[in-house]
Amino acid sequence: MNGTLKMFAAALIVAGLILVGKNLYMSPKYADGEELPAFSATLMNGKNLELADLRGSVVLLDFWGSWCGPCRAKNKDLVRIYDTYHDAKFKEIENFEIVSVAVDRSEKAWKKAIKQDNLHWENHIFDQATNLKFFNGEIAKEFGVKEVPSNYLLNEKGEIVGVNLKMSELEARLAEMTQ
DSSP states (O other): OHHHHHHHHHHHHHHHHHHHHHHHHHSOSSOTTOBOOOOEEEBTTSOEEEGGGGTTSEEEEEEEOTTOHHHHHHHHHHHHHHHHHTTOOBSSOOOEEEEEEEEESOHHHHHHHHHHTTOOSSOEEEEEOSOTTTTOSHHHHHTTOOSSSEEEEEOTTSBEEEESOOHHHHHHHHHHHBO
């Protein structure tokens, strides 16, 4: 019996270490209060986007994939939130913008998902990945994204005020910022 307890305790310790290791690996690269690094990317409409160009607005940097069921399910709520807050009256803030970064293999599937999900904002970026297991797209790697959906909420100064927010948390934060 004593040997069984030791084996059980050892198994619990190993399981705990694996869980802690996974959480450390999956945790976002940046945290609340930090400023995201500058980046630029070509949007679906061919225009160039510099993250700094959105200063003055509250920005949700949303990482998703056309192949991701949970991402596609949350898009319905994201559209509703965008429609509610894009032109809302914020305190000293211009508006609310979404920058969608698709970590995807197929540009065709990405464009089809945008249309199907009615993602009608203009800031759509295709971050081509060749290995979705390791999220090796250039932007996903830069921001430490290792799973989707993932997001960063930025205030008007470009500082992170939320990481991996649920849609209800995002909506609550935006409601707090409006007059």
